[in-house]
Amino acid sequence: MVGPFEQAILAVILGVVMLGMGAALTFRDLGSELRRPRYLILAVICQFVLMPLLAFGLATVLQLTPGQAVGLMILGCMPGGTTSNLFTYFAKANLAFSVVITIMTTLVAIVMTPILLVLYGGALAEGVEVPLSNVVSSLVLLIIPVVLGMWLRRVSANLGATIELIGSVLGVFFIVLLLVTWVPRNWQLLLESPWQVYVAAIALPLLGMFGAYWYGRLIGLKVPDRRTLSLEIGIVNGPLAIGIVVLSFTGDLQQEVLLLPALYSLFVVLTSTAVTLMYRWSFNRAQVKIPELL
Template identity: 50%
Template sequence: MINTITFLTQVTVSEQDVVTPFEQNLMVAMVFAIMFGLGAGLTPRDFKLAIKRPWGLVIGWLTQFGIMPLLAFTLIIIFLWQLPMEYAAPVALGALLMGSVPAGTTSNIFTYFSKGNLALSVIMTTNSTLWAILMTPLVLALYGRVLFADNEEFQIPITNIVITLFLLLIPVVGGMLIRRYSANIGAFLELMGGFFGLFFIVFLLVTWVPRNWELLAATPWQTYTVAIGLGLFGIAIAFTIAKLLKLHPMNVRTIALETGIQNGPLALAIVLLTFGGTPNVGLILIVPALYSLFIVLVSTAVTFWFRRANVAEEQKIPNLL
């Protein structure tokens, strides 16, 4: 294990070892396009529906910024803290960030195929994205203070993250304004945002994975457990909570997916824009990158399970959120 950790810390000294300058610029550009499409997907009807039936947003907000950061913290303590600190600390920083970002647009796609409440999914994604400028730095500061209390090298630059989130939220607001004044252009931008979201995953699979295969092969199983478990356990826990609250089955599926499917591209962009050029940023990138890859597989498996639902029978159940 020590030899593996030594190898990893040597080959991931900077982001160029994991992400080339071209890939870094392309990723950031794609994130802006994805965020623009997210905002363009909102209509006045979505906001009216959210105001009339706010409980879905409230529950989603609590699971997004309550469960996911706590889950990331727990997985870090159980798995990563067994590893040498020179490796565990930067990887833990990326894992904590991955658990603290808002939901991603990928959740809307899987909600649709899972026979969920698509309108609720879209407004929940946007709601958590807008709240992220406050809640993401807050939970990072809270859990980061505990995790890195004795490690000054890995103190989280909260101010830099707030600025980065603010910049990345600008296209969301821009997309919302365009949709407000031009529904056709807004719909096109929404479609393009979804396309870039899917292209981002394909991009990682086709270019990033083959080029970093040696790094991925040497990555300890504990890191994979954290990256995969964050999405899998997040979906399972949110599903259980929504089920216990006796929500409509469509909303149970929606809240589960909205909670567990984090915005991987956003997390990667925050790492690149905030920690780019710093030592070990390659290690900080590992969990967000692995999460972005495996969440598609996890969500696909969950979607096949969710699709067993009898929608005709569910239509007889009242009180959709």
């Protein structure tokens, strides 16, 4: 797993990236999202209905071991993470919508995650407790840099543009650092893992993104908001899932349960990058077509 030093570095980088995202937003952007609560409520429902169902279905179809199944269910019951905001930013989707959904699902997860784990996990999930301090820390990490970035942009447009650029560059570095630090450290684990866990780790975010996109179409969201919802729902808070496993299990069972959240945290970077590039290409193509229509 990623060591304490790497975790500290990633936390700092993510904080700067979130600052850059905030510099790309205005308070008017967030206000417009809060004025349409219907879509926010529907997004929260999607998060805690679609993803747990997908995790349960994959665990059943792939016949995962009890420990692996619990690890996958914990992932499926997680709220959206700050990584989804990062990829929404790069995809040129609706960043304000993504940030508000992340905040709401993180708050709702304090109640919904343990309930869902009991409903789906049964005896396998008995004793799993949501570490509220981790949830609060994640929420603070998200809110403070974003609000600060928005304020800096309001104070100085040039300063805001500079911070936005720095955040964008560090965002790429953040993804590369995850790959460079995790893979060499866990190479033997990757070689020994059965194929079923790879399928589960890759399929959960992809199916979540696909399902959320069409759910967004069903409820009448515009294309940029569908892309936002797709990334927001499919990319869950992997670090929070790992924290729950570490605090809730011990010994060999801990390692077995931890395998899926760890693999997910690795592969979600690759799958999300592929989907984000596709969305970014579609956005650029649409931008080129606009002048042609004028």
